[in-house]
Amino acid sequence: MSKPINILFVSSEVDPFAKTGGLADVSSALPKAIKEQGHEIRIMMPRYRFISERKFKLHDIIRLKDIPVPIGNDTPFGNVKSSFISSLKEKVQVYFLDNEKFYGRDGVYQSPTSKKDYKDNDERFIFFCRGVLETLKRLGWQPDIIHCNDWQTGLIPAYLKTVYQDDPLLRKVKTIFTIHNMAYQGAFPLESFETSNLPKETFRTDGVEAYGKFNFLKAGLIYSDTITTVSEKYSHEICDSDEYGAGLNGVLHTRKKDLRGILNGIDYTIWNPLTDPHIYRKYDIKSIDAKIENKRALVTKFGLEFDETTPVIGAISRLVEQKGFDLVLDSLDELMKQKVQFVLLGSGDPELEKQFDKFQKKFPKQMGIAFGYDEELAHLIEAGSDLFLMPSKYEPCGLNQMYSMRYGTIPVVRATGGLDDTVEDYAGTGKGTGFKFEKFDSKELMKAVLRAIKVFHQPDEWKKLMRNGMLKDFSWEHSASKYISLYKDLLRQ
Ligand code: ADP
Ligand code: GLC
Numbered sequence: 462m463s464k465p466i467n468i469l470f471v472s473s474e475v476d477p478f479a480k481t482g483g484l485a486d487v488s489s490a491l492p493k494a495i496k497e498q499g500h501e502i503r504i505m506m507p508r509y510r511f512i513s514e515r516k517f518k519l520h521d522i523i524r525l526k527d528i529p530v531p532i533g534n535d536t537p538f539g540n541v542k543s544s545f546i547s548s549l550k551e552k553v554q555v556y557f558l559d560n561e562k563f564y565g566r567d568g569v570y571q572s573p574t575s576k577k578d579y580k581d582n583d584e585r586f587i588f589f590c591r592g593v594l595e596t597l598k599r600l601g602w603q604p605d606i607i608h609c610n611d612w613q614t615g616l617i618p619a620y621l622k623t624v625y626q627d628d629p630l631l632r633k634v635k636t637i638f639t640i641h642n643m644a645y646q647g648a649f650p651l652e653s654f655e656t657s658n659l660p661k662e663t664f665r666t667d668g669v670e671a672y673g674k675f676n677f678l679k680a681g682l683i684y685s686d687t688i689t690t691v692s693e694k695y696s697h698e699i700c701d702s703d704e705y706g707a708g709l710n711g712v713l714h715t716r717k718k719d720l721r722g723i724l725n726g727i728d729y730t731i732w733n734p735l736t737d738p739h740i741y742r743k744y745d746i747k748s749i750d751a752k753i754e755n756k757r758a759l760v761t762k763f764g765l766e767f768d769e770t771t772p773v774i775g776a777i778s779r780l781v782e783q784k785g786f787d788l789v790l791d792s793l794d795e796l797m798k799q800k801v802q803f804v805l806l807g808s809g810d811p812e813l814e815k816q817f818d819k820f821q822k823k824f825p826k827q828m829g830i831a832f833g834y835d836e837e838l839a840h841l842i843e844a845g846s847d848l849f850l851m852p853s854k855y856e857p858c859g860l861n862q863m864y865s866m867r868y869g870t871i872p873v874v875r876a877t878g879g880l881d882d883t884v885e886d887y888a889g890t891g892k893g894t895g896f897k898f899e900k901f902d903s904k905e906l907m908k909a910v911l912r913a914i915k916v917f918h919q920p921d922e923w924k925k926l927m928r929n930g931m932l933k934d935f936s937w938e939h940s941a942s943k944y945i946s947l948y949k950d951l952l953r954q
Contacts, residue, residue: 466948468495468502469604471593473586473613474569475504475546475555476731478512481569482779483725483860484611484641487691490728493548494941500948503604505593507585508542508557510565517544519557528599530592532584533656537562539592541599549730558592576811583653586677590616591658594625603630606948609638612647615681616657619669622684623660635951637944638685640678642857643699643707644783647677671709682712686951688720689944691858692879696722698855705855723944724882725858726937732843732864739840744869746931749924752844752869759845762838763804763829772917773802774910775846775870777839777861780809780817785852785875790816791903792910797824799914804829804846806838843868848913852898852906856880862895866930871895871923873909883935887916891925894933 472488474480492502512519525541542557558564563585571578579585594617597604609617618636625631654664654675664670669680682688690696698705700713700720713720730736734752735745741758744751757767759775778784786807796803797820805817805828814832821828831838843849849865851874858879862872866883872895874880880897887893898909917923 463949466500466606466945466952467602467604468492468500468606468608468948469593469597469602470502470504470608470610471614471617472504472506472610473589475506477546478506478517478544478555478557479509479569483858486728486860487641487725488610489546490726490731490937491941491944492553493546493551493728494726494937495945496551496553497548497938498941498945500945503554503556504546505556505558505596507564507589508559509569511567512557514542519544522556525596525599528592528595530588530595531658532588532591533658537588539588539596541596556596558589558596560588560592563588582647583649583675584656586613586647587616587653587657590614591620593617594620594631598628598630601630604634605952607634607636608944609636609681609685611639611641612645612678612681614638615647615677615679616659617681618684618686619659619663619680623663624658635948635954636685637687637689637947637951638681640682640688640690640699640857642783643678643705643709644855646671646679646707646709648672648674649677651675671712676709679709679712682709682716686719686954687947688713688716689723689947690720691723691725692882693722693724694882695855695857695878696720698878721947723940723947724879725860725863726940727860727863727867727935729867729936732840732867734844734868737840737844739837740844741841744844746869746928749869749927749931755841755844756847757845759804759841760802760829762841763831765802765804765826765829770918771800771802772847772914773804773845774848774850774873775804775842776850777806777842778809778851780807780813782810783854783856785854785901786813786817788852788901788903788906789850790820792907793820793824795907796910797827799911801914802827802829804831804842806831806835806842808833843870846870847917848873848910850910851875851880852901853877853880854901859883863933863935866894866933867935869927869931871913871926871930873897873906873913875899875901875906885929887912887926891922891929893926894930895926
């Protein structure tokens with residue numbers, strides 16, 4: 462084997478320590494898969510207060526005490542703690558940058574009670590980006606690659622190409638920036654830029670400035686050595702359209718030759734119905750009939766009546782505009798005329814939550830709703846539902862449709878981004894893995910659901926679809942190899 466590559470993987474959320482969405486799943490599973498292929502990879506994230514010191518056996522690394530991190534005219538200190546995540550074969554070290562003022566909170570990006578973003582998210586992630594580099598200096602560890610993810614890490618490439626360009630330890634480090642979502646950019650006023658201590662000349666249209674603001678995502682796009690996003694289709698969508706590119710498609714165009722789509726995988730040590738500790742009855746393709754026991758457990762949990770012949774439609778989602786649940790709300794009156802049950806686990810926009818609550822009261826025998834974040838229930842919904850709904854307006858990759866397929870639960874999705882890349886539309890005679898619709902429109906969504914329900918009532922045909930999905934291989938191994946070959950390309954440059 463060729464020489465192992467040293468990689469620092471940086472993310473604002475990593476499962477099981479902190480998770481608001483799929484970024485956390487990826488930030489845990491991908492580094493494990495890379496390590497399993499023989500490379501040295503470590504992770505770094507902020508140490509939010511809710512990450513239990515006891516549960517995760519966090520410990521201080523003595524020589525990393527009191528790291529000074531310049532912010533504006535101030536120099537607060539960071540402290541670094543450490544823990545591990547494990548795959549079946551390997552352990553990956555995780556560093557946590559700790560600072561009570563910035564991360565001593567109950568939420569990751571926003572207060573769980575007010576659901577408003579923290580006002581100092583600019584400073585929190587300026588501190589993080591610069592703190593990551595200062596930590597490396599203190600450690601004396603020189604990674605070959607720093608793999609950055611989303612806007613929260615976007616300033617790292619910018620610092621490396623400016624403030625640290627002559628630093629003996631860091632000047633050779635290459636960066637890769639992975640876009641998980643173009644819609645979240647970390648755009649802040651000019652004053653934030655001043656706090657970052659980046660050189661003045663970087664506040665330009667070919668630098669960190671976008672639409673008059675200091676834009677962290679743009680910093681990542683401009684200054685990284687290469688860019689990836691989490692599906693092939695999304696990589697085209699964000700270059701080709703204003704809407705998907707969220708105003709930065711022009712920038713992406715200038716870097717098109719450095720942009721690649723690499724599909725996310727799923728972590729089968731966590732999402733596997735044969736070993737899943739959270740579900741009622743374990744099963745796999747050979748014992749597919751046992752899945753029904755999970756359906757019974759699921760509907761009972763929501764206080765609905767169990768009937769084998771009533772299809773259960775499940776959904777688990779952040780309730781935000783991206784996910785397209787306004788289409789579901791527009792369709793519910795129509796949908797509830799069918800013999801179906803619908804269970805939703807979601808949290809997010811209070812207005813959407815209110816609307817769903819209203820419908821649940823209107824259709825108490827057919828609808829079950831749980832608001833909040835519930836890992837265990839998410840697994841039971843995957844195992845217990847017949848259909849899984851993802852009507853996203855846009856979807857960089859999406860993980861739940863892949864989890865669904867592994868659990869023999871048939872996805873109904875809008876044909877966008879990773880949803881389009883991973884789901885094959887039902888083509889009759891046992892072909893396909895799900896149901897897709899193109900246009901973002903509630904009537905189109907309804908048509909796809911009705912097509913699915915029709916096939917559900919043809920049990921032999923339905924079972925073929927279940928099997929097709931369960932046999933799909935979405936393991937991380939394949940995608941990890943693609944990242945590794947990208948790292949190698951970068952190191953050859
Ligand atoms: P996104 O990152 O845009 O939210 P993904 O499909 O990539 O979408 O990943 C979502 C992840 O978050 C999945 O692991 C899903 O199960 C989980 N998830 C989303 N909402 C909830 C919730 N309310 N409770 C538990 N898990 C959730
Ligand atoms: C983002 C995207 C989602 C993707 C996830 C992990 O949150 O919205 O589509 O699966 O990141 O890459």
